[in-house]
Amino acid sequence: xxxxxxxxxxxxxxxxxxxxxxxxxxxxxxxxxxxxxxxxxxxxxxxxxxxxxxxxxxxxxxxxxxxxxxxxxxxxxxxxxxxxxxxxxxxxxxxxxxxxxxxxxxxxxxxxxxxxxxxxxxxxxxxxxxxxxxxxxxxxx
Amino acid sequence: xxxxxxxxxxxxxxxxxxxxxxxxxxxxxxxxxxxxxxxxxxxxxxxxxxxxxxxxxxxxxxxxxxxxxxxxxxxxxxxxxxxxxxxxxxxxxxxxxxxxxxxxxxxxxxxxxxxxxxxxxxxxxxxxxxxxxxxxxxxxxxxxxxxxxxxxxxxxxxxxxxxxxxxxxxxxxxxxxxxxxxxxxxx
Numbered sequence: 473x474x475x476x477x478x479x480x481x482x483x484x485x486x487x488x489x490x491x492x493x494x495x496x497x498x499x500x501x502x503x504x505x506x507x508x509x510x511x512x513x514x515x516x517x518x519x520x521x522x523x524x525x526x527x528x529x530x531x532x533x534x535x536x537x538x539x540x541x542x543x544x545x546x547x548x549x550x551x552x553x554x555x556x557x558x559x560x561x562x563x564x565x566x567x568x569x570x571x572x573x574x575x576x577x578x579x580x581x582x583x584x585x586x587x588x589x590x591x592x593x594x595x596x597x598x599x600x601x602x603x604x605x606x607x608x609x610x611x612x613x
Numbered sequence: 614x615x616x617x618x619x620x621x622x623x624x625x626x627x628x629x630x631x632x633x634x635x636x637x638x639x640x641x642x643x644x645x646x647x648x649x650x651x652x653x654x655x656x657x658x659x660x661x662x663x664x665x666x667x668x669x670x671x672x673x674x675x676x677x678x679x680x681x682x683x684x685x686x687x688x689x690x691x692x693x694x695x696x697x698x699x700x701x702x703x704x705x706x707x708x709x710x711x712x713x714x715x716x717x718x719x720x721x722x723x724x725x726x727x728x729x730x731x732x733x734x735x736x737x738x739x740x741x742x743x744x745x746x747x748x749x750x751x752x753x754x755x756x757x758x759x760x761x762x763x764x765x766x767x768x769x770x771x772x773x774x775x776x777x778x779x780x781x782x783x784x785x786x787x788x789x790x791x792x793x794x795x796x797x798x799x800x
Contacts, residue, residue, distance in 0.1 A: 503687040532704060537680055537694075550641055552660050557641065570640065570661055575683060597681035598704040600663045602640055606681050 517544030517560035574607040642791035648782040657682035671715030675708040
């Protein structure tokens with residue numbers, strides 16, 4: 473093997489390694505850091521439900537998959553296989569804002585109480601009988 | 614007098630029927646999607662699906678928000694939503710059907726039952742018939758429903774690019790676990 477061939481071979485090796493590294497990084501890219509992410513809208517639980525009840529398609533256009541900050545009173549708390557779900561009161565007995573705490577974040581606290589006022593930031597997943605927010609983290613009020 | 618007694622007797626039956634004709638409901642049903650191929654295993658889970666079962670008619674309805682399925686890898690979740698399910702356009706998947714043997718499935722009495730489900734499932738804007746069975750366990754007050762079925766990805770107008778065709782199963786497994794409580798009217 474002469475010198476130029478040797479350099480070519482080494483270059484190809486480095487390039488190949490770099491490609492593999494990029495592919496690996498892309499494949500394992502982390503979930504969006506919800507703690508650092510900026511909320512595109514801030515509203516109360518009842519305001520959020522009102523906009524979904526008023527026009528679901530329009531509300532989805534504005535909020536679906538967006539990071540939102542929602543404030544409200546905890547109506548109930550549900551824990552299901554490590555997933556904590558805080559349901560915020562909207563004033564409507566049939567509908568709440570279901571806020572599922574983010575499984576990828578280490579939360580400062582998880583000892584929430586019913587009746588407590590909270591502000592949560594998360595990603596809006598849409599509306600069934602309730603509005604569902606996933607990947608929620610608590611925000612300072 | 615006898616007539617009144619008969620009327621009262623019949624009336625008592627309708628009252629009992631009214632009491633037993635409950636609906637069961639949850640907004641915390643677990644739904645998981647699992648694709649297993651030789652190259653990788655992909656799983657997405659939500660615990661925020663809606664499910665309602667009506668004892669009187671056997672009607673079952675379920676709704677799932679596609680975006681609420683959480684995957685271990687961000688990239689998988691992104692591809693699932695953007696490339697395959699197009700969840701901005703089709704944010705929900707739904708099932709509407711009946712328990713065909715509802716007469717044998719007594720939701721308000723303790724026991725374990727096999728419910729035969731028949732209905733239509735809508736995913737990615739495509740509606741297909743679905744027949745499966747579910748196990749329903751009742752403690753007299755609450756019911757636990759579990760079921761598992763397979764779906765063929767291509768049936769729902771979802772095309773998988775050939776580059777990743779070995780990474781994604783052609784048939785995916787859907788698992789549902791739901792604990793339903795009696796829906797009380799006029800609270």
